[in-house]
Structure formats: structure tokens, C-alpha cells
Amino acid sequence: MSSFPPSGLPQTTTLRQRLADLRGPAVPPRPLDARALAALAANPGCGRRALLDGAGVDKTALASALGSPAAFGQSQFAMIRGNSFEAKVKGDGGAELLRLVYEHLGAGADAAEPGPAGRARVPDLTAAGPEGRAARTALALREATAAAAWTLLDHPMLALEVAGSPAYLEPDAVVVHPDGRWTVVEIKSFPMIDGTADAAKAGAAARQSAVYVLALERIAAVVEGAAVGHRALLVCPKDFSNLPTAAVLDIRKQCSVTARQLARLTRVEELAAALPEGLSFDPSRPAGELTEAVEAVEAAYAPECLASCELAFHCRERSRTADAVTSLGRSVRGELGALTTVGAALAAAAGAGDQDDPTAAALHRAARLRAEALESAALPTDPLPEALGCPC
Structure with a gap:
């Protein structure tokens, strides 16, 4: 029996305040990234993940507080190596990156420029807060499309509404072609051996790129002459060197599937309104109370969650305890x-x-x-x- 009083969300309580209460008053919101959105789209029936991600709950800290920690994220060495490789690719005004884009995707049949000559235009995207950076990115995309020149947007900020909650995404780069095409560029530190990357890692990069494309399409819809390419560019080290090479990712299927799955997500306010007043996922609370709070939100566990969700081990244990067939897989x-x-x-x-x-x-x-x-x-x-x- 739940110890929380059975009351819904009062009409006078704003959604923003309600979500802050859910994650804990002193806990800063954890922003959604493309990797989390891709995982969320892969399992749209999981209300638990939709609510926790929408409220900005730190699922890593929550899993540890529940006694089922999950090891996610890159090692410090891998992060340093990845940052170093990305800086090399974008160095000299993005000349090497533009060369790879032109080599694999071209400038377009109606382009004013046949190819990138020297450095690209690299606009300043700095602004206050994610909302300001997203607005500055949208303006830079509009200006670059009107200029009909090669433009490199380094770590732009994109906005995408997910289940009624805004998510701010930061791709590695977006290149604007002279013909008005926008291309998403994913820069990864895993190697591309003989021109082929690891299938699982390349697939994850494709799903992330699809999320960025969906966000870019909302901007392109109001920019004259703009078109978002459904072919992303994956840039990786060549073989066992530190030299960059690239491959084209056809993400049309990923875009279609991700858009459909994100549209199926229950809106965050509906999930929050169904919860009892006083419920909180603050990791500082006792483990028993946190377990009760997590169980108040319906989950849709599948073995695939182990590779993408911090709460997967907790959900797997509860699924096995309940003798549920979901622990055997969706099929x-x-x-x-x-x-x-x-x-x-x-x-x-x-x-x-x-x-x-x-x-x-x-x-x-x-x-x-x-x-x-x-x-x-x-x-x-x-x-x-x-x-x-x-x-x-």
C-alpha cells in the first residue's frame, strides 16, 4: 500500500514546479541529450523513463540510491582522446572537415561554389543559457543559408519538444552547403577499419543523428531555401592512426522510426498528474521510499534496456521478481x-x-x-x- 496521499496534480501548480518537486528541490535538472532521446524512442511504452527524463532526474544517482548502479559513460582517457581527435578534425577553420563533407556529399548541383575553398565560415554561437544558444543557432542557420557559402556550426544548440517537455541537443557539428543543405556531422573516436566502422557503434551514431535531423527540420521549415539532409557524415580515425576519415550514414529509416516513436510518448504533464502528491525521486531520500516512488510509475522493461538505461538493472530485478515474461525480451x-x-x-x-x-x-x-x-x-x-x- 502506498504511503503517499492519493491526490493528483492541482491545477494551480505549474508543470515546471511539479517536475522540480519530483527530482528534488535542490537537484539541478539533467538535460536530455540525443543518446537519451534515441533510447527513449526505442522504448516509447516506458512511462518511467519518459517521466524521469522529462523531469530531468539524474538516473545514475537514482540507480545508485536504489542499490542497482549501472556503469555508463566513457572513461576519462576515452573522453580526452575523443576531444583531441575532434579538435584535430575541426582545426584550421574546419578545412579538413569541409574536405570530407565535400568528398562524400558534394556541394550540390545548383551550388554557387564548386567546393570548399580554404576555411569555412564559422559563426559565433555563444549566448546565455540553452534557450539563447538555440535561438542564436537558428539565426546562424538562416544567415548561412542566405549567404550560399560553406558554413561550419561548431557545437550548435538545437531545441526539440519531447512529450511536452523541451529538450536541448548539441551535435558535434552541422555543415551548411552552398545549395542550402544542412548536414549533421558526428565525430567519434572509435576507429574505422578499412573504411568500415563497428556496426553497433555506427548504428548508435545513426540514431543520434536522426534526433538532430528532426530538430533541424523544425528550423528548416521556416527558412527559405533550406533542406535538411537525411544522410549524415560519420567521422572517425582511419584504421589505427589519428588521421580522420569518414563514411556516409543513410538515416532515412532512423528518422522515420524515431519521429513515430517520439510522437507516441505520453506527455510529461499527463504522467506527472497521475502521481500522488509528495512523491519524489530525490536520490537523498531513503532507498525504501525511492523504490516505492519508482514503482508508482509504470515501466516497460526489455533486455535491450541494459545497454541504454541507468535504471535497467533495477527494472530487471523487479521484472524477475514478478516472474514477468518481459525479462525474456519483447519478441x-x-x-x-x-x-x-x-x-x-x-x-x-x-x-x-x-x-x-x-x-x-x-x-x-x-x-x-x-x-x-x-x-x-x-x-x-x-x-x-x-x-x-x-x-x-
Whole structure:
């Protein structure tokens, strides 16, 4: 039984204040990044992650307070190496980066300039706060498109509304082509061996780039002559050197899937309004109270969460405790239909389930066929090879 009074969100309480109360009055909000949004889009049915990310809760600290810490993030050495490589790629006014963009994506058939000559235009994007930086980025994109010249935006700030809550995103770079195209550039420190990057890492970079493209499309919609390219450029070290090389990422599918999944997310205010007053995810609170607070928000755990969510180990433990089939994966959960627990699935396989249920009947038949196959495998082998004197 919950110890929180069952009251919804009062109409006089603003959403901003409510979210601040959820994460803790003294806890600063943790901003959403493209990696978090890509993971959120991959599991739009998880209200727990949507609410925690929308409220800016530090899930790493929360997981530690719950006793189920997850090791996420790069090592200090990897971060230093990545920053050094990025500085090398963007050095000399972005000449090397522009060369890679032109080599792989061109300037466009109607471009005024055939190729980048020397340094690109690199506008100053500094401003106060994320809102100011996002506005300054939008202005720089508009000016660069009107100028019809190669322009490099170094760490621009993009805004994207997710489930009714604003998210501010910072790609490594955005290049404006002379023909008005905007290209997202992802700079990573993992190597590209023989022109090919690790498939899993390249896929993660593609999903992040898709989030940036969705944010850029909202700006391009009001900028005359602008078009956001659905081919991003992945820049990595070549082989085992520190020399940059690049590959084109076709992210049309990722953009479509991410947009559809983000649109399915329940709005943050709806999730917050359904919670009892006084509930908080402040990591300084006792573990028992935090566990009760987390369990008040519905989750949709899947094994894939282990690679992208800080609360995955906590959710996996609760899923296993509840004997839920979600711990076996989304595909298994989808196949089992109304059988939501492992025990119910095993009972159906043993013939104790409702045989009028097609899923239970199919499980029982599969278990019977498996038993027959194992029984057949235990029989003596075909005597013909032995009779023929075959040594096998």
C-alpha cells in the first residue's frame, strides 16, 4: 500500500514546479541529450523513463540510491582522446572537415561554389543559457543559408519538444552547403577499419543523428531555401592512426522510426498528474521510499534496456521478481499474448492452461513435439552404417 496521499496534480501548480518537486528541490535538472532521446524512442511504452527524463532526474544517482548502479559513460582517457581527435578534425577553420563533407556529399548541383575553398565560415554561437544558444543557432542557420557559402556550426544548440517537455541537443557539428543543405556531422573516436566502422557503434551514431535531423527540420521549415539532409557524415580515425576519415550514414529509416516513436510518448504533464502528491525521486531520500516512488510509475522493461538505461538493472530485478515474461525480451512477450508470467507460460506448455486460448494450445503442442523429438533422439542410432563397417 502506498504511503503517499492519493491526490493528483492541482491545477494551480505549474508543470515546471511539479517536475522540480519530483527530482528534488535542490537537484539541478539533467538535460536530455540525443543518446537519451534515441533510447527513449526505442522504448516509447516506458512511462518511467519518459517521466524521469522529462523531469530531468539524474538516473545514475537514482540507480545508485536504489542499490542497482549501472556503469555508463566513457572513461576519462576515452573522453580526452575523443576531444583531441575532434579538435584535430575541426582545426584550421574546419578545412579538413569541409574536405570530407565535400568528398562524400558534394556541394550540390545548383551550388554557387564548386567546393570548399580554404576555411569555412564559422559563426559565433555563444549566448546565455540553452534557450539563447538555440535561438542564436537558428539565426546562424538562416544567415548561412542566405549567404550560399560553406558554413561550419561548431557545437550548435538545437531545441526539440519531447512529450511536452523541451529538450536541448548539441551535435558535434552541422555543415551548411552552398545549395542550402544542412548536414549533421558526428565525430567519434572509435576507429574505422578499412573504411568500415563497428556496426553497433555506427548504428548508435545513426540514431543520434536522426534526433538532430528532426530538430533541424523544425528550423528548416521556416527558412527559405533550406533542406535538411537525411544522410549524415560519420567521422572517425582511419584504421589505427589519428588521421580522420569518414563514411556516409543513410538515416532515412532512423528518422522515420524515431519521429513515430517520439510522437507516441505520453506527455510529461499527463504522467506527472497521475502521481500522488509528495512523491519524489530525490536520490537523498531513503532507498525504501525511492523504490516505492519508482514503482508508482509504470515501466516497460526489455533486455535491450541494459545497454541504454541507468535504471535497467533495477527494472530487471523487479521484472524477475514478478516472474514477468518481459525479462525474456519483447519478441517473447509479443508471442505469449495474455500469458504475462513465466509460470503461466510453463503451465500452458504442460497442458494446465486454457486450451481454448490459441497461445496456450500452441505452447502445449510445441512442448509435446519437443518431448517427442528428445525421445526419438535417445533411441539407438541407425544400425546400417555399423553393418556396413563404417568407422563413423
